[in-house]
Structures are given as C-alpha cells and as structure tokens.
Amino acid sequence: MSSQAEPTDDFEGIAARAPNRHAAFQPHRKGAMGRAHDLLHATPALVPMIVLIAAVAVFGLVLGGKFFSPFALTLILQQVQIVGVLAAAQSLIVLTAGIDLSVGATAVFCSVIMGKLVFEVGLPAPLAVLAGLIAGTAIGGLNGWLVSRVRLPPFIVTLGMWQIVLAATYLYSGNETIRAQDIEATAPFLQFLGGKLQLGGATLTFGVILMLLLVLVLAYALRSTAWGRHVYAVGDDPEAAALAGVNVHRTLMSVYLLVGLICALAGWVMIGRFGSVSPSATTGVIGNIQSITAVVIGGISLFGGRGSILGAFFGALIVGVFELGLRMAGANPQWTFLLIGALIIGAVAVDQWIRKVSA
Amino acid sequence: MSSQAEPTDDFEGIAARAPNRHAAFQPHRKGAMGRAHDLLHATPALVPMIVLIAAVAVFGLVLGGKFFSPFALTLILQQVQIVGVLAAAQSLIVLTAGIDLSVGATAVFCSVIMGKLVFEVGLPAPLAVLAGLIAGTAIGGLNGWLVSRVRLPPFIVTLGMWQIVLAATYLYSGNETIRAQDIEATAPFLQFLGGKLQLGGATLTFGVILMLLLVLVLAYALRSTAWGRHVYAVGDDPEAAALAGVNVHRTLMSVYLLVGLICALAGWVMIGRFGSVSPSATTGVIGNIQSITAVVIGGISLFGGRGSILGAFFGALIVGVFELGLRMAGANPQWTFLLIGALIIGAVAVDQWIRKVSA
Amino acid sequence: DPVGACLITKTDTNPFFVKMREGAAAKARELGIDLDSYAGKVDGDNETQVAAIETCIANGVKGILLTASNTSAIVPAVRQAREAGILVIALDTPLDPIEAADMTFATDNFKAGELIGQWARARLGTDADTARIALLDLDISQPTVGVLRDQGFLEGFGIDIADPKKWGDESDPRIVGHDVTQGNQEGGRRAMENLLATDPSLSLVYTINEPAAAGAYEALKAVGRDGAVTIVSVDGGCPGVENVKAGVIGATSQQYPLLMASKGIEAIAAFAADGTRPEATEGKSFFDTGVTLVTDAPVEGVESISAEEALGLCWG
Amino acid sequence: MTDPVLSARGLVKRYGRVTALDRCDFDLMPGEILAVIGDNGAGKSTLIKAISGAVIPDAGEIRLEGRPVRFASPIEARQAGIETVYQTLAMSPALSIADNMFMGRELRCPGIMGSLFRRLDRRAMEAFAREKLNDLGLMTIQNITQPVETLSGGQRQGVAVARAAAFGSRLIILDEPTAALGVKESRRVLDLILDVRARGLPIILISHNMPHVFEVADRIHIHRLGRRLCTIRPADHSMSDAVAFMTGARTPPDVMEAA
Amino acid sequence: MTDPVLSARGLVKRYGRVTALDRCDFDLMPGEILAVIGDNGAGKSTLIKAISGAVIPDAGEIRLEGRPVRFASPIEARQAGIETVYQTLAMSPALSIADNMFMGRELRCPGIMGSLFRRLDRRAMEAFAREKLNDLGLMTIQNITQPVETLSGGQRQGVAVARAAAFGSRLIILDEPTAALGVKESRRVLDLILDVRARGLPIILISHNMPHVFEVADRIHIHRLGRRLCTIRPADHSMSDAVAFMTGARTPPDVMEAA
C-alpha cells in the first residue's frame, strides 16, 4: 500500500463508523384499503380475476338465472378447456420473451396421430396417445432447437412450423375425419378426457380437470422452483441471465419441449371434447391467436419475464364468459364478434386501471 | 475549494497533460471481401435482398423462361402489392415495438367505405376515396390513442380493433360485393390504381408504383429525418427516449395515424387490383399475419427499434416469389403451404447466417 | 407439350374439395392432362384464387376449373383468363353473373338447402309451426355457398327469407339464432352449445355441412337431447351418409364433386382438342350435376334415396 | 441574499411501500455549483428526477426563478433550459452517437432539403459530436456513427455528459457523471463543469467522489433518508464532517444557513 | 517465483471494425489483488469477459493453474470457481434481490419438499441475502423481496458485489464494483476485498479510483489500447506515474517484471 496515495482527510474512515441502522419511513397506507393494495401488488394475477368476476356478475345480472346456472357456468369451462390448455403452454413461451404460433396446429396434429395410429396402424389406444404426446414433444423440441441454437426469432420459427404442421396434418389425414361413433366402439380410451363428473347441474369433464391441474402445477413450478425462476430470468434479459449463470439453452429447450407436450395434451383434450378426430379443427388455425389473447389479457408481457400463468388462465376464462354471455344475450354472430373485440380492449383497460390505482 | 481535500499526489493533473491522440488500430479486413462485409454491416437491408435474389435465381433455374419472363416477374409485384403496402405500415408499428393486427381489416373496411359512398350515398368517386382515407386515418388514430394515452398493449388494442373493424365491415356492407362491371361503369376512379403501364411483356400497375414510392419515401423519412430517428428511439427504449427529450406520445400518434392512412391506401389498391369491392376479402383476416411475416423476414426486430423498411419490402417479395414459384412448379396447395413454412424458416436462417459471417 | 389444366378450389381443408381434387386428378391422369391444383387459404379467400388464376395464365394452361369463393369478385380475373384464350369452367358454384364463365358444372346449393328444408317441414308435420330452429352456418363473412344453403333451407321450410343474399335478417320467431362453425366439428359443437344455452328447447338444427352436424350432435348428446332434435345437413360425404344411417343426421342433400371434376376435365380435354365448348343442361343456364336428398325416413312429396343407396354414391 | 434559481419545498415521492422523497426541500443559487451527496438509495436521483420532470412528485412545489412550475415531462424542463444527465444515461442503444446527442433537437440541412424535405444535416451533427467528445478526451471512440450499445460503459457516460454540457442553457443537472469515467475523462468533466459555471450557468452535481465534490462545489446539499439533512460550504467543513453527517455518524450543527 | 493462477497470452477480440483486445497478455498470481486500470474503452471489460467465458476471444490462450481452458459460457467459468461482477451487473430486473443473488444455485427446501417437489427455500435465501447486504452496509434496502429494477443504481451494484463475494471459490473478478457506490458502501467493498484476499482467494479489480487501487492492490496491470502496457507495484510507483503510463503521457520503463 503506497502511503502517498492517502488523502490527508480520512473521510472514508468516518464512514466505517456510521451506524448500521435501517432506513425507517412510516408506512403511508393503512386499513383494509391499504391491505387490498398490498395484496394486488404482491399477486398481480388477482387483477384479471377481478375483471373475470366483474364480467360474470354483469352477465349474471343481465341474463339472470339462465347464465348463473351451474350448467352455463360449467359450460364455459368446457368451452375454454382447449384454449385454456394452449394458453398455459403459450404462457411459458411468452414468459421467455417468445411467441408460439404453432400451438394450435400441434394440438390438432397430435390428435390426428393418436387417431390414425389406432385406426390405421392398429396400435392400442394408450400407446397411440403416448405416441401422440411424444410427437408433440418432438415438435416443441425442434422449435426450441431452432430458437435456442440456430437463434432464429421464435415468431418465424413457429410461423413456419405452424404452416408445416398444419399442412402435414391435412396431408397425413387426407382430410378425413374419424367419426365419434367409431372411436367409441373401437378405442374409447381416446375419448377418456371427455368423461364427466356430474355434480347437480354442473358438469366437469376430465379435460377441464386436467386443465385446472395443469395450470396449478405450472403456477407452482414457475413460482417456487429454480426452473421457474430461470424461465423468468431468461425472458427478462437473456444476456444477464447467461452472465448470472443460468443455462439459457437448457432453460429454453425445457420450455419448448414442455410446451410441445402440453400442446399434445391439448390434442387429446380435443378428442375428448369433440368425440371425433378432425384434421380441419379451427384450433389449428386460430388456436395461436386465441391463446396469445388469453395470455395478454391475463397480464403477461409479450416482452417476457413478467406476469403469471394464473393470469393467462383467467384471461382465457374472460374471453369464454364474453362469448357465451353475448350469445345468450342474443347478439348475432357478427355483433358478437364485434363486441368481443370491444370487450377485450375494455377488459385490459380496466385491468390497467386497477393496477394504476393500486400501484 | 477546500485545500485539505487535495490528495498529496496530483495524479489527476498528469492526466490532463496526456496526449490528445486517437487510438489507432490497423483495420483487420481488406480487399473486396472486407468491403462487402462493411457494406452489409452498414446496410442490413441488403441481407434479405440477397436472399430474395437467391430465391429468384433458384426458381428461374428450375422453372426456366416461364418464370424468368417479364410477365411472371412483374406478376410477383402485382401479387405482393397489397401485402407490400401493409408491410410498410406494419414496419412502422413494429419499429415502435408495437404490433398491428388490424392492418388488413382496416384496408378492407376502407375499400368498402369507398365503394358504399359511391354506390349508396352517390358521392363522386374522388370524394369517396378521400373519405375512405380519412376513415383509415381515424382508425389508426384511435389505435394510437389507446396505445399511447391509455397505455394498453398494442397487441390487445389492435386485436380488439381487428375484430371490431372486421365485423363492422360485414355489417355495414351486408356482405355484398360491389361488382367490377358496375364500378367500371359508374366510378372508374375507384379502380384508378389498377391502371397499367405496359412495357414489353412487363406490366406495372399504378398500385405497384404506389407501393414502390411509398416504401422509398418511408425509407427516406425513417433514415434522414428527425421524425424517423424518433420512431427508432421510441421503439428502442421509450423511457430513455422520453428522458432524452423525444415527445413519445406525439411520435406514437404520428405513427399510428400514418399507418391508418397507409392501410386505407391499401384498401384503394385492393379495389384497383380486384376491380370489385368485396367485404369478405381474406386480407381482412390474414393481412396482419402476412404483413408481420414480411416484416420479420425482412429483419425488423419485433422488440422494436431495429431494422429497415426496405428489408420488410424484400421480405414481402421473398414470400411472393416463393408462392408464385411453387405454384408455377405445380406443387399442390398443401405441399406449397408446407414448403413455404419451411422456406420462411430457411430464409431467415440464411439471413442470420449472412449477418453472422459478415459481423 | 401436354395439355395443362388448373383446378382452383375454395379451400383444401374441406373433404368436399379434397375429393373434387382427387376426382379431377384421376381423370386428368386418364386423359393425359397436366393438372395443377390450387386452393384458397380460408373460406371466402378471393385473393389467393385471383393469384392462382394469374399463375395459370403465366403457366399457359388450356382450361381452368374454378369453385369461386366470392362469385362476383373473381369475375375480372376470370375475364383476364378468358381473354388469354383459356376455357374457364365454374364448378359447384355459379359465378355472378353466371355467363362470366364459359360454363358452370354445379350443384344447385339453394336447391340442396330447399330439399332438406322441405323434408324437415314434412317430417315435423304439425310441430313445424312451433319448431325451434337453430342454424349453424359457415363463417361470419357469409361466403356464397353458406348463404345459398341456409336460405334454401329456410325457403324450403316455408320461412320468409327476406334478402336472399344474406342470412340473419329473417324475423320468423321460430328461429332461435344463427351461429358459425367454420364447417368443422369443433365449430359445430361450440355453436350448438351456444344456441342450446340460449334456448334449450330446440327441435330442429340446420348445419352447413356434415362435420358441423357431427359436432352439433356431440353437444346435443352431452345434454341428453340427441333423440329429441332433428339435424339436417348438406354434402353427402361418406361419413355424413354413415351418420344418416346411424340416425345422427336426419337428412342430408348429397352432391357429386367427383362428377363435377371429371366432367370438367373432360370438357377441357375436348376444348384443347378441337375448341368445342360444353353445353348447359336443358332448360338451365348451367350443367347441373344434380343433388339428391338422402334419408332413411322418406317423406311424402320429397324425392329421396336411402342411406344404403347413398353409400354407393358418396365421396370421401 | 439573492433568490434561488430553482427551489423545491416539501417534495414527496412514494414507490409502493418505499418513500423515496420524504418532504424534501431544495435550493439552487444562481451561478453556483451545488453538490448533492448521500448514501445509496437516499433519494438523490429521485430528487433530481422530480426537478427535471422525469418523475411527477406526489406532493410539494417547485419554483423556477420564483415562479411555480410543474413539468409534466423532461421535454418541458428542457424547454425551460434545464438539461440533465440521468444516472441511467437515457440513450437509445441502437442509434448512433450523433443521433443520441441530437435526439429531440436535430439539425436540418440548409436550404430546401431541410425546409421541405426535412433532411437531417448528418455531416454537421457528426462534426459537432466529434468535437464535443474530443473536448472530453474520449479519444478511444473510433467511429462517430457506431451505435451507442457498442460503446464501453465510460464512453457512454461521456456521450451523455457532452450532450448536456453542449445544450444546457439555464441549468445543468449531472447525476454521477464521472462514475464510470477514467481518471483523464473525469478530470475533463470537472474542467467542463467549471467552464459551464464560468459561462454563468448553475450546476447540480450528484457524486459519491468526495475529493471531486470538495474541489468544485460551492455548496453541498447533504441528502439523508429521502430529505435534505443540511447544506454546508466546503470551506467550513472537512470531508470527514460531510461523510459523518451523510452517513448519520454525527448530527449536523443545529443552526444552518437558511438556503 | 510461483506460477500464475490464471494467465492469458495473445488474446484478440474484434467487434466489427473495432479491436477491443489486441494480442493482450495477462497474469494473476495466487492470493494477490491485481488491479486493472486504463482509459475508458481501453478494453478492460472485454479482457475480463474473455477470461470469465462471457466473450469467446478470436485468438489467444487462457490457462487456469497451468492447464489451458476454453470457457464456452460464464457457467463453465463459474463451475471452475471464477465469480464475476460485470460492469452491466447481469441482473434480472423483474426478479427479487434474493432471486438474483441465488440465480443458478438456488437453495431447495430440506426434506421431501425439496427433493421431490423441488421447492425453493425462500426463507433461507432471503435471510442469507439480507445478511450479505448488511455486511456491505446497504441499509437502505427496506424489502428483500422487491424487484431489482426498483433499486437505486448503487443498491443494485451492491447486490452484485455481495453475490460474487459470497460464492467465489477460486477467484473473484470485479469490474468497477464501486462506481455507483457511496462513500460508506465503497469502503465496505474495499474491506470485503481485503477479507476475500485474507481467505486466500486472488482478486481482479478493475477501477478508475486511483486511491482505492493504490490502497488495496498488490500489483497493477496497466491496460492501454487493447493490450497490457506494463505491470507495476504500487510501492514502486506513484499514482501520477500510473496515470501517466495509462494515458500515454509517459512510456513505462523498458524492463518490466516478467509477470
């Protein structure tokens, strides 16, 4: 240590003797309102939930018992089950600052694989389902590899994959539907997720239960495991994450593989819901936009790293409530379409407003 | 100045006497290769252009004179004119880190307004066109206001607007097409942009010329005016831009208004190209994905602030060349669809590779 | 150089058009014609069809078979093709105006709808006056086929259709509502659920095609009303006819896409050989490839064939 | 005593449960260099953000030359002649050095190219930028057109300081301007600060570098726990005193000068 | 003389037309604090990025304890016990302080919750993080679960330094660790550096603060124009000498110690 470097005034020494006291400001919010604020602040997924409850309440008031029946309310769950599962998958990708346009097509493709393997190859249904799940995982893996290793933008990779998978679905199936009656007779296991639990007027299908479980498990994994933290870190700032010691490649691959698997599950859910295997299902074409819509309404940032999967689930439900509610209110299809557009904007505006007020 | 603060060693004084010399490293690349590198570095839009030229060359080799004819090559321009105009609009939005799902629907809506005002209200055609342009600008302005003032995510705003405008188009038009023959007889000005310049076998429509001019003018404005720099700055980091003295709101509004206007122009181009006014035109449904695809293939980052509008134009052409080439080669629609998916991924992979090699 | 021909269908996700393509391809192989096929990307896709026609011109084909997505908007492109000396035959759906094409080989879609409408009216008998009707259409952009079938059905059932160019403007109280299906099971099921939630007492369901009908049936079955509701449809594809046989669908109007396609190819071959143009059916402005009602519950006054017979004629 | 150029009373700014400014007062006299020192997280950056319009305080009042002002954005503050170097630098990473320096006040070409076609005068902007950077001794910048994201941390900070110094017309605020700078570059920035004062402009300088602060400051505002603890003159106190006050090791003498 | 822990020979790194490292050599001896000083843009950060696997050099060789190594990523360097505080800090802004500190080496709950359900032990991580920050005197952080983006510049830097000091097992690299820190916090970081050396770990310290460098460094690597100009001992030279060499005002004596 060179003595000549020392300034004459040992101001730094003083600092070392400073008290080790925490800054203490008085909290400025108190009471129930303050606690509500803090809660919203800590659990942002509550915001879309409030919007959801408000939407249900409004339609309930307008439509009365017809809408507020266990039948109608569980019908919404059934109608959103596919989009809900896809939205769970999409959330994962969007959290990594990606976007997946191929989710819907992958789901349809996997359902076709399951059907074809039973009816053309003669595989037992459980094996066929397994093969479908593997195929979905493989598609996800290919997406992940192109994104993570070849470093192509996720939008482009999954746009291309969307077209490829959709076309492959049609080519492979020859556009032929496998009828519900045939599946029922030969391979009822394919329709397993269509099975029902009847509780009074409420109907819960196994597909709905699968969706709920999936969302809860993923929410836990994202919040409370190292993997989840890495997903957020990679989406937030991949360079910083890499410097901080996250294996970005492995994290991305795990996300894309898992998303492929979930999409395949969505394919199985589709068979349960429609009874049949249909290559021309609309989900193949608009499942991506539907799931992204749910994710964004649910408050997940398209720039990655911010938001919660529960929010995306509520986002899917919000759209489902609007759709069924408007149809039940007797709006014609074109007006329904228009109003849903307006309501989506409105829902997110309310969401932003709640966040601002609670900030 | 307190003298006791001075360290005994005046090392800072030394620094002031340091030579004012530039660091001089020898350039490490020389010759034609080096110059090519530098060029690519300075003008990244060249990269998609190279991919485009390669695509034309490959199809030319495979299909021979049929493809390499002035007729076929100018046909590509005609086929991409609508997507090209929409891609120019989309580029602006994407540069601000937004996304516009409503471009195609706005174009169709404005074409319907132009037609209806002539055929139902009896307005003279030029006035009807003007009204259509104003309507498009207004839609853009509404999008911009919701994004910039209400601070909603552009994805949600334009998703909602997409549905609203699409449904409004169907409702307003009663799903009725105005036939080309009637327009020709009553209001040929509506079809003005369908007018042709014949140069040998090559055919340039006014719509194509409009697209080319639009792209060049926007490229100039983005590169060489303050407004253009602000658009990039806002897309790059809106907070930094605001701190640095950019009026973020005004910049965003100007972009969205301009985009609305360009979409309305695209609507006029549509009338020119198809002769008729058709509310069910697919551009309303898939124009958004087509334009975003062009933008992303052209190398504009979906995270904003990076890329050039010329790139997006080449991106639109690349897709156009693939589509026409594959169609002419007689690939069936499903295979065409599949191959285009693969080619999109391939084109961007090549693009990335060129960038990497030239970095 | 072999004779070139094009087949342009609305989409290629609908089995109807897939079969049409297969029929055309088989015939073309037989006659040594080089056939390229094209399709719109979604229902109602005019733009891609225009681009396809332009490609056919660039490729120098002799004839084009076209099922137009938008029957009037496609006309300028068709005119361009005909000016280039190409024979253009409209398949399945006539253009607007019908003489825009050299000839039309079509099913009368309005008639197809009318048949199931008449059948349903007769089938319900006195209940027809109190029927609760749901209509499951194609798409909110109201493509022409969807409108023709829907309006034909209502006309056949005896309901005032107001403007025949669009659905949804009728005021008859028996109509519970319209919803759209995209012509597949998924859309069929969702649309049916929506309308069931609106009015659970439905008794008659019109569907745009048989996949939508199958989806609607799943929704009805889920609430235990599959026996109480009559479903009618249009197309006559083999799975659809199977469903008629299984009692899922009450009646369907069968069309003959393979016939249209092979006739079309033959006409192009003839035109290429000596310039002859095909002739219209007696008394009609187009060549009618026919439509037949398929049901296992025939009714008085409406001609029909049984599902068993239809299975021998069905496509796909 | 003269009136302050800029003064603030009772500024409050809360972020969720954190109170960054807690009824904070502030005064800047004409032509002076006022240093603001304080612990990390004491609220210094928040204070100058509130002054420069980057943050809107929850309560309190700001006066510029005696008149109350409410800047809704940094642009308004800038139009009032207040130029700020933020701690985060406020640069657009993908844009060039010259583009960043002239952001929001670009030069247009002379003649019709500028008035009608609104063409930027890149040549002039680049020449100006190069000159300003040379003044700061940032010699290692080889290419004035390179994007800011390719600069080293210190080079970036140099660009930000050069921008503020070149354009400030009423007062200049510098939030830790030399944090990432080298010895030579820091020296130049201090010289520049003195130059600016010589031009008659007052300066607010936030810094953790005590020798620098004591060298150039006319007065020192000591910030602690979100508010002004006291203001001292470097001539009256030692660095040790200042650090002791700022860290809470000692309480400042009760009677302080009014401003 | 002992062998270096880490040495590099002929490192080259080019960015487009800029050469950030120009055949640069480097040596770090066991247990020493090696300061690296140089102008802004001299290539110091690039040098340590090359050493820590964050950047792959275009040419040159790196040896860790005599064995050639090629780190393809920072993770590999970390697994070899090299812990780095980058100038950009490498934090995930939206994640909490504790999450950031444990990024990539999270603690799991004991028992089945940890092994089967892989649940994070947040309680333990937060307690640890709080302790480490207290050691650094970063007292103004009120809430250990707040996202890093809400911290002040200096607080953020403190978190990064605490992370490296807590986990480094073979050597620690600090790129301007005190740039944004206050007087008290800087002091603590210097103490921490001395503590770490006392534990026997060598440290690479990049800093523009000459008094700090001369206070703690055993040797000083002077970096100029992308390469090592010379290495000096603080005992042998004055700060003025160091600054003169580094800025090019004077050329260093020809004969330098080998390492």
Ligand SMILES: Nc1ncnc2c1ncn2[C@@H]1O[C@H](COP(=O)(O)OP(=O)(O)OP(=O)(O)O)[C@@H](O)[C@H]1O
């Ligand atoms: N956007 C924000 N959201 C939440 N808290 C914030 C935000 N910005 C600042 N804070 C908090 O306000 C307090 C003051 O921050 P500020 O940046 O003003 O400190 P500072 O005095 O500039 O510190 P430094 O010397 O480290 O730059 C800190 O506790 C910080 O955590």
Ligand SMILES: Nc1ncnc2c1ncn2[C@@H]1O[C@H](COP(=O)(O)OP(=O)(O)OP(=O)(O)O)[C@@H](O)[C@H]1O
């Ligand atoms: N990603 C990059 N792309 C292009 N050039 C870069 C990049 N990173 C660094 N450079 C250039 O390399 C040179 C060295 O940068 P480096 O960050 O290593 O400097 P430094 O010595 O750490 O400076 P400072 O003291 O300011 O942090 C600079 O001229 C810089 O412009």
Ligand SMILES: [Mg+2]
């Ligand atoms: Mg600060």
Ligand SMILES: [Mg+2]
């Ligand atoms: Mg550095």
